[in-house]
Amino acid sequence: MKQQYAVIVLFVLIIASSLTSLGSYHSTSQLVNEDMSRALALTLKEQQGDVINQDTIRTFNSHLQIAALRGKATLAVDTRGQNFKAYAHCSKATIISLSNQRPAIILWILTGFWALFIWHRRQQANTIHQLPIALAYSNTIGGLSYSEEDKRFYAADGNQVQLTPMQHQLMEMFFQSPSHSLTKAEICNALWPKKPDASDTLYTLIRRLKPVVERYSSLRIESDRSKAYTLKVK
Secondary structure: OOHHHHHHHHHHHHHHHHHHHHHHHHHHHHHHHHHHHHHHHHHHHHOOOOOOOHHHHHHHHHHOOOHHHOOOOEEEEEOOOOOOEEEEEOOHHHHHHHOOOHHHHHHHHHHHHHHHHHHHHHHHHHHHHHHHHHHOEEEEEOOEEEEOOOOEEEOOOOOEOOOOHHHHHHHHHHHHOOOOEEEHHHHHHHHOOOOOOOHHHHHHHHHHHHHHHHHHOOEEEEEOOOOEEEEEEO
16 A cells, blocks of 8 residues: 555544544533433422522432433532522533543554554665665775665765766776776776777866765775776775
8 A cells, every 4th residue: 555545544544533532522412411401400390499408419410310420410500690590510521431432442543553554664665665775785985885786876874876877887887896996998998989089078077076976985086197097995
């Protein structure tokens, strides 16, 4: 499965888990409020006075149909107006404990496993991406490595060294040479076989390649009176 599809599935699971949890909470909250309102109405109907006392609370609890609410639902009186007003309420924690959160919990567990799966796949992909390069280095000189797997050069930090096609071909020749040394004739014949005199072109190539090599490694290109060039560690 592609990474973007896996992430989409993760977001769908998160949304589904949240909606399931909230849906169960709201439906339970509605049932609780209806039960408390009904119990309160019956209690006030039987109430002899405008005072909430222990008998009132016991009567209220006896009228509650949701047994788990008994002892958790509370009564309050609004004393701001002239008329007696009583209210019944319970905490959000009580509503959550009464709601059926099992489907939401299952979905959250699946979401956690799916997130773990995505993380594992990403770690695995990164490892797979890095291992062939690390294992396929056919040669390493002065912190500069050549990968036979993808025909690229890499610095010590693992980043690819950007080279022009001619620079890349010349560096390959240096790495393939046992002494890492090439004569002017060897380079010119390999890179410009149809050019009678490629001295100036070779000089320009070497001049532009030197700072790149020195930037990404501890190597330098030394010249033997422009007759031969050697790749050496500084």
